[in-house]
Amino acid sequence: MTTFTVWKFDDPEGAQAAASNLKQAASEGLITVVDHAVVSWPVGQATPTTKQAHEGEWRGTGWGAFWGLLLGTLFFMPLIGAAAGAAIGALAKHTEAVGIDKTQLETIREQVTVGTSALFAVTQDGDIDRVGERFHGMRGKLIATNLTDAERSTLLETFGS
Template sequence: MATFTVWKFDTPEGADTASGILHDAASQGLVTMIDTAVVSWPEGAKKPTTRHGQQGEWRGAGWGAFWGFLLGMLFFIPLIGAAAGAAIGVAAKAMEAVGINKDQLERIREGVTPGSSALFAVTEGADMDRLGERFHGAVGTLVSTNLTPAEKANLLETFD
């Protein structure tokens, strides 16, 4: 099963650092990377910047559309009040197929703010113990995942 995970970092560079660690781990067979996206929001910037990982050329267009839709709805469409809730609802309906719900989208939108960054990752088959060793000291907050409660607890324990 593919796992969708979002990690928030308290610096604009934190997600880039974590992305490098994750890519290195993938090259050593500790996790299969399906795709990634990094959102970085420097302090004082009006909006964040995004970068799609493009893990595989044949998958690039599909994942590019996925990330464009998701990140556009979360960060680039100017929304206020009820319009924000409606847009999150539309995004949630579209994201149900990949296990992302409205509450998760709202946590992501509220959690990534100026001065922070986020790593969005879709992975499979992670060796959690060995992968956790790689992330030791890379302080991030798990914002959202479609893991089961038991898998999520194991993930938090591994990376804590």
Template sequence: MTTFTAWKFDSPDGARRAETALKEAAKDGLVTIVDHALVEWPADAARPDVHHSNDDKKRGAGWGAFWGLLFGGIFFVPLLGAAAGAAIGSISKAVAAVGIDEAQLQTIREQVTPGTSLLCAVTTDGDLDRLGERFHGLHSTLVATNLTEGERSTLLETFG
């Protein structure tokens, strides 16, 4: 099963620390990373910095386009009033194949602010119990996932 998760951190470098833990877990066979991206937003910056990993060399351009659409629409398109809703609606149609809905896009947009960071990961074959041990103490908040409610509850319980 392919899983999309977006984790928010209350510091600009939290996602970078989680990325290291995720890569170590992948090396140890606890998860397969299809692709991932980071959003780091220093407290004094007007806009966040986005870093795409290009984990899947064969489909790197496709994932780059996906992350560009997702983050560009959320963070870089000047959105005001009703235009914000329309833009989020358009993006949600484009990323629906990954299982991200409009409410999750809006949550990401509202949660990721100056002084925070975000790690988005598309993964398969995750051992949630053992993976949760790696993420313990990183102080993250799950803001979006394509998991069912039952799977989401297990994930939140495992990751604390």
């Protein structure tokens, strides 16, 4: 099963450290990382920085477009009020097919702010218990996923968030 998750960290470096742990888990065969992106928003910066991983060269173009649309709409369009809602609504039409709804998009936009970071990950075939050991204690907060409620509960218990 392919899953989309967004983990928020309360410092600008947390998501990059989590991405390194995720890559290490993948190299050990605990999970397949389809692609991921890191958003870091240091204090004093007007907008966050983004880093797209492009895990597989053959997938890079498609995922690059996805990350560009998603992250651009959430963080780089100067939107306020109704315009932000309309942009997120339009984005949700593109992301619904992969289980990312408007509420999740709004939550991401509201919670990833100055002084924080976020790891956006698309993964497959994860051994949640073993991968969770890598993330335990990192104090990341799951803010968006397309997992079922039962899968989400297991993930949160395992990752110690």
